[in-house]
Amino acid sequence: MTTATIDKAAPTRKVKYGSMSRDRAWALRWSYFFLVIFAIFFLTPPIYMFITSLKSSAEISAATNPWWVFHPTLENYIALLTSNQFLRFFWNSAIVSIFVVTITMLISVPAAFALSRMRFWGSATLATGVFLTYLIPETLLFIPLFKMFAVIGDWTGIQLINRWYVLLILYPTLTVPFCTWIMIGYFASIPKELDEAAVIDGASWIQTLTRIFIPVAFPGIIAATIFAFTVSWAQFLYPLVFTTSTDQLVMPVGIITSLIKGDVFNWGQIMTGALLGAAPPLIIYAFLMDYYIAGLTAGATKG
Amino acid sequence: MADVTLRKVVKRYDEVEAVRGIDLDIADHEFVVLVGPSGCGKSTTLRMIAGLEDISDGDIMIGGDIVNDVPPKDRDIAMVFQNYALYPHMTVAENMSFGLRLKRYPKAEIKSRIDEAARMLDIVELVDRKPKQLSGGQRQRVAMGRAIVRNPKVFLFDEPLSNLDAKLRVQMRIEIKKVHQKVRTTTVYVTHDQVEAMTLADRVVVMNHGRIEQIGTPNELYHKPATKFVASFIGSPAMNFIPCRLEDLAGKLHIRLTDRIAFPLPPARAARYQGIPRTDKLLLGLRPEHITEARPHLAAGVEAFDTVLDVTEPMGMETLIYFTLEGSQVCGRVNPNAGAEDGAPLRLAVDLNNMHLLNEVTGVVL
Structure with a gap:
């Protein structure tokens, strides 16, 4: 009786192993299928931009195959990289981004530490409030903000509108809430005993933050930094609304205002400018990719 | 310091x-x-x-x-x-x-x-x-x-x-x-x-x-x-608690566990527990090492009784035995050579010199 059962069970099991690996193979096939589709979907625009950036204006407007370059030229690159205007936009973007990242991290890291560790009255509500702030889109805020700065200008005489540094006030309204939220999640994954040990070792709150939390949560800080940089580098609406003079513009706005004259689109230079503009975040991602992924997952799982 | x-x-x-x-x-x-x-x-x-x-x-x-x-x-x-x-x-x-x-x-x-x-x-x-x-x-x-x-x-x-x-x-x-x-x-x-x-x-x-x-x-x-809590928390296996009451039999203070089993208390214990009302619900606290196999000659204060074992656990240097007394499970420790086996009868001895008497309601050791 017993032997019969075992004999019967044995082949069933074998089949099951086979079907499991077949399941896996199918899962892999589907994964590759969708990954390839996504890759094509997301890589087509930059490839098209790259192809167009190597074309002269004449070739772009000519009715040839748009996916092929017949007479490659670097004239767009040369024109932009020797144009003081474009370099000015690049410089403005760089300055604004670096300042915004610094300001953001100086605010959000201590804020996240306070909200996640120094339990005080209303800290949980505040933490949720920080996240809700992030959910309000800038399209809803830019008109009231513009009005506010105009009023401040009228009252105090401090002119903020049409100055590049107004962006140092505006961008953190987007970056600080999200970075704080990332860092709260990351700090929450650090065991409570670690700061208790630090407290008993004689560390103050500041020392606990700088000597324990920041080093331990370094991947999270990298993730938040990259996010803040990407947001401030790519932000379009605020600079479009708040800055108008060409010497105050950052790159995304500068490209479209200086390269689109009325209804004339200088496509070659627009594509080149956009490609050059996309380079810095790409380089930063490439270098910090490993940290970034570690940072995101650790923040997510609360592990 | x-x-x-x-x-x-x-x-x-x-x-x-x-x-x-x-x-x-x-x-x-x-x-x-x-x-x-x-x-x-x-x-x-x-x-x-x-x-x-x-x-x-x-x-x-x-x-x-x-x-x-x-x-x-x-x-x-x-x-x-x-x-x-x-x-x-x-x-x-x-x-x-x-x-x-x-x-x-x-x-x-x-x-x-x-x-x-x-x-x-x-x-x-x-x-x-x-x-x-x-x-x-x-x-x-x-x-x-x-x-x-x-x-x-x-x-x-x-x-x-x-x-x-x-x-x-x-x-x-x-x-x-x-x-x-x-x-x-x-x-x-x-x-x-x-x-x-x-x-x-x-x-x-x-x-x-x-x-x-x-x-x-x-x-x-x-x-x-x-207290009962300390008695049960300290020691492994834990102390046994057997419901009991005091009884005067032939002029001597006895502790009655079941209808069949009642032990006379050693003189020192009898003096200590004399003042307890006979109607009080009590617990007899006995550590497993004070419930052993009965030897032919019993020392003063050691009383023997017969029981049937439920389960035995050989530990090597000793064997833990489990049996039921008035509905509560009791654990004892016997010599591995005492002949303890699952389901077998065994004559056991309890050392009442090391007994504890507790008030069942308050849990206080008397």
Whole structure:
């Protein structure tokens, strides 16, 4: 009786192993299928931009195959990289981004530490409030903000509108809430005993933050930094609304205002400018990719 | 080095009282273990001594000074946590020296203290490693090292061995005892493991529901428990409790367990229990080692009876036997050669010289 059962069970099991690996193979096939589709979907625009950036204006407007370059030229690159205007936009973007990242991290890291560790009255509500702030889109805020700065200008005489540094006030309204939220999640994954040990070792709150939390949560800080940089580098609406003079513009706005004259689109230079503009975040991602992924997952799982 | 005193210490979380008025005097150099089931308030008490929790009421004194409002860093204490709480980005040496570096000790002094602690804990070759490269036992040694180098007034241990496997736990238990013999620092140690409590402590504090049930040396707790909780918590296998009542038979005080079984009490016990009303519901507390196989000649105060065993557990040097008496399961320890077998009858002897008599309602040992 017993032997019969075992004999019967044995082949069933074998089949099951086979079907499991077949399941896996199918899962892999589907994964590759969708990954390839996504890759094509997301890589087509930059490839098209790259192809167009190597074309002269004449070739772009000519009715040839748009996916092929017949007479490659670097004239767009040369024109932009020797144009003081474009370099000015690049410089403005760089300055604004670096300042915004610094300001953001100086605010959000201590804020996240306070909200996640120094339990005080209303800290949980505040933490949720920080996240809700992030959910309000800038399209809803830019008109009231513009009005506010105009009023401040009228009252105090401090002119903020049409100055590049107004962006140092505006961008953190987007970056600080999200970075704080990332860092709260990351700090929450650090065991409570670690700061208790630090407290008993004689560390103050500041020392606990700088000597324990920041080093331990370094991947999270990298993730938040990259996010803040990407947001401030790519932000379009605020600079479009708040800055108008060409010497105050950052790159995304500068490209479209200086390269689109009325209804004339200088496509070659627009594509080149956009490609050059996309380079810095790409380089930063490439270098910090490993940290970034570690940072995101650790923040997510609360592990 | 200092003594620690707790006076009517209370901890309230909103509505719940986690610690309900604790009085405790810990002498200088003493090793005191707080033991009890989870939720009994032992960890909260330790954390209040550390300063990690505020005190709702009462006073805590370290070295004669009230420290109720003194922050942890100024209490001159060191704590070892259950999950080690080592700083993951620092080496072992950096972990151990963190507190000293914050206090700006001279480099040479820090180095000599680390060397000494590392030698004492046998982790000299590990000082340049990161915590993730260490095993659980090594991590716990480093955590102890971090406490030792500070040379504090008081060591606090919060279930330091609970994350280790059973074998390592026994080994580290001995290590902790050795370290205490060397440094002689006043130590408060929290555990839920009564064996750890018994083996390590100069004095054990048994806690339950936020109160102290009994304070005493391990032997006092074992042989003279004050309450049913202490009697059942200390000792493994646990003490047996058999419902019983007192009865006068032929002018001698007897203890009646069942309709069939009643034992005369030894004279000393009879005198002690004489005043108890015969109608009171009582419990006979007997440790398993006082229920053994009956020998042909019974000593004074030892009484024999026949029973049928339910289950036997051979342990090698002894065999644990289980049988039922008036509905309650009773455990005894017999010689492996006594012929104890599952389902077999056996003549057993109870040593009433070592009996305890408890009030079934109040749980107090009479």
